Amino acid sequence: MKLFSKTEMQSLESEGVYAGVSLWEMMAGAGAQLARAAIDKWGQPKGPAVVLCGKGNNGGDGFVCARELAELGAECAVLLLHGGPNTDLAAAAFARLPPSVKVLSPGAEAEAALMGAWLVVDCVFGFGFRGELDRISTGYLRLANSLPCHRIAADLPSGAECDTGRVSPDTLRAELTIAFTGAKPAHESYPAKEYCGEVRICPVGIPPELVSKAGTSGEVTGSEHLRALLRPLDIQAHKGSQGRLLMVCGSWGMAGACVMAARAALRCGVGLLDIVCEERVYPLLAGAVPEAVFTVLDGPDRLFGSLKAANACVLGCGLGNGQESLIRQVLGCCPVPLVIDADGLNFCARTGFDLSALPVPHVITPHPGEAARLLGRSVAEIQAGRIPAALELAKLSDGPALLKGAATVTARPDGRFAINPTGNPGMAKGGSGDVLAGMIGAFLSQGAEPFEAARGAAYLHGLAGDRCRDRLSARGMLPTDLSSELLEIFKDFERD
Numbered sequence: 001m002k003l004f005s006k007t008e009m010q011s012l013e014s015e016g017v018y019a020g021v022s023l024w025e026m027m028a029g030a031g032a033q034l035a036r037a038a039i040d041k042w043g044q045p046k047g048p049a050v051v052l053c054g055k056g057n058n059g060g061d062g063f064v065c066a067r068e069l070a071e072l073g074a075e076c077a078v079l080l081l082h083g084g085p086n087t088d089l090a091a092a093a094f095a096r097l098p099p100s101v102k103v104l105s106p107g108a109e110a111e112a113a114l115m116g117a118w119l120v121v122d123c124v125f126g127f128g129f130r131g132e133l134d135r136i137s138t139g140y141l142r143l144a145n146s147l148p149c150h151r152i153a154a155d156l157p158s159g160a161e162c163d164t165g166r167v168s169p170d171t172l173r174a175e176l177t178i179a180f181t182g183a184k185p186a187h188e189s190y191p192a193k194e195y196c197g198e199v200r201i202c203p204v205g206i207p208p209e210l211v212s213k214a215g216t217s218g219e220v221t222g223s224e225h226l227r228a229l230l231r232p233l234d235i236q237a238h239k240g241s242q243g244r245l246l247m248v249c250g251s252w253g254m255a256g257a258c259v260m261a262a263r264a265a266l267r268c269g270v271g272l273l274d275i276v277c278e279e280r281v282y283p284l285l286a287g288a289v290p291e292a293v294f295t296v297l298d299g300p301d302r303l304f305g306s307l308k309a310a311n312a313c314v315l316g317c318g319l320g321n322g323q324e325s326l327i328r329q330v331l332g333c334c335p336v337p338l339v340i341d342a343d344g345l346n347f348c349a350r351t352g353f354d355l356s357a358l359p360v361p362h363v364i365t366p367h368p369g370e371a372a373r374l375l376g377r378s379v380a381e382i383q384a385g386r387i388p389a390a391l392e393l394a395k396l397s398d399g400p401a402l403l404k405g406a407a408t409v410t411a412r413p414d415g416r417f418a419i420n421p422t423g424n425p426g427m428a429k430g431g432s433g434d435v436l437a438g439m440i441g442a443f444l445s446q447g448a449e450p451f452e453a454a455r456g457a458a459y460l461h462g463l464a465g466d467r468c469r470d471r472l473s474a475r476g477m478l479p480t481d482l483s484s485e486l487l488e489i490f491k492d493f494e495r496d
């Protein structure tokens with residue numbers, strides 16, 4: 001599914017106008033959809049509706065909605081939070097308000113009306129909002145959030161930034177958000193996603209062929225992207241043709257990370273798995289992953305030989321921070337695509353290693369803590385703007401960056417990004433990331449393009465997690481349970 005940024009939406013609007021649909025028709029469509037959606041969701045009005053309106057076109061949608069609600073028999077008031085409209089379009093909508101719709105300004109009467117509302121329609125800001133909410137909006141949105149009324153948002157909950165998914169404190173908490181024409185990044189990325197409630201996409205008159213042809217830099221990953229990764233196996237396949245993956249993972253005290261990454265990679269069809277490890281962890285790993293071969297480290301020559309033989313390499317899961325020279329050697333001479341996870345990333349953050357100088361394709365897979373270390377920010381800052389953080393990480397490393405967490409964001413250095421819709425809180429457990437790194441490594445070793453490998457693996461990983469939750473509960477499921485669900489998913493794909 002495409003995600004339209006503010007400028008992408010504006011150019012689509014212009015194309016719509018060029019195709020003969022006026023902006024006024026679009027606004028009339030938006031306001032009507034909003035009123036209809038509220039009635040459709042909550043039935044005939046059981047009390048007054050208050051439409052909170054800003055100065056821009058989102059406010060204009062609100063005036064149309066107020067007229068529609070009044071025509072449906074609702075007692076309705078509009079509250080002009082920032083004075084009269086400042087666009088011709090919104091002004092035209094304002095001029096068409098019927099006399100039965102009360103027009104209020106901030107003050108005691110407005111507060112009393114809001115407190116008695118059955119329905120609050122949020123038309124303060126749409127995709128034009130950026131930065132922080134002003135004092136007046138904050139006060140009224142906070143009041144609206146505290147009331148036992150229904151709340152519907154026009155396009156976006158006011159206080160949520162369209163392109164970044166950032167929110168201000170007191171952003172409207174909607175039960176239902178009507179996204180006009182198409183979804184926006186903020187509908188799918190946290191923290192804004194949490195404020196949207198149910199999101200319905202409603203056309204407002206732009207010809208559908210223009211919408212489907214429009215290019216967007218953001219999208220939501222879907223099963224079609226996974227299908228593209230899971231190509232049918234060649235009837236003449238042999239172990240050498242199914243991808244040879246090298247793992248430089250696991251250490252004394254953290255062998256489990258390597259085991260989980262290795263098993264996940266094998267489950268994703270890797271033909272040959274070679275694990276580089278210290279001598280003392282070899283017996284442990286050999287018992288846990290009998291399918292793998294091992295490069296037991298007794299000198300750099302063995303490492304170089306294994307790297308050269310591989311099609312891809314996973315570096316970092318469970319390596320700890322005592323393996324600097326090993327990590328340095330891999331980063332310094334790896335001739336094949338690389339997944340850099342966990343302690344590989346911590347090494348880069350600690351030493352300032354320039355990931356953009358790597359001569360081979362590479363994917364970085366930080367969780368918010370690792371991302372914070374790489375970008376020199378706090379975890380809270382990363383989480384407040386996950387899309388921009390992922391884009392910045394992709395630029396920093398000059399390769400795809402996958403920022404883990406709810407609605408994982410995979411970004412490319414050129415500004416394109418994908419948000420992952422699968423997964424659940426049951427996956428927030430040590431080991432989940434190791435499984436994901438192994439899966440990405442597997443697809444890379446089988447020749448997938450790095451961004452596609454990362455976003456497809458994230459989708460598959462979350463899908464397996466959702467099936468685990470349904471079977472085992474979110475609380476009780478473990479990262480090691482993901483494997484059995486991968487098998488079921490692959491069976492479904494092979495049957496189709």
Ligand SMILES: NC(=O)C1=CN([C@@H]2O[C@H](COP(=O)(O)OP(=O)(O)OC[C@H]3O[C@@H](n4cnc5c(N)ncnc54)[C@H](OP(=O)(O)O)[C@@H]3O)[C@@H](O)[C@H]2O)[C@@H](O)CC1
Binds near residue numbers: 057058
């Ligand atoms: N695409 C479609 O299909 C259709 C889209 N339509 C609708 O148009 C909406 C977009 O309208 P829009 O461009 O007028 O922007 P909108 O969100 O109303 O806000 C702009 C105002 O907010 C202000 N402002 C910004 N940040 C602020 C802050 N922090 N604190 C205070 N003020 C702040 C900003 O001020 P300025 O930056 O100009 O100083 C400006 O005055 C879209 O979401 C949808 O609802 C439909 O009508 C037709 C079909």
Ligand SMILES: [K+]
Binds near residue numbers: 123156
């Ligand atoms: K809004």
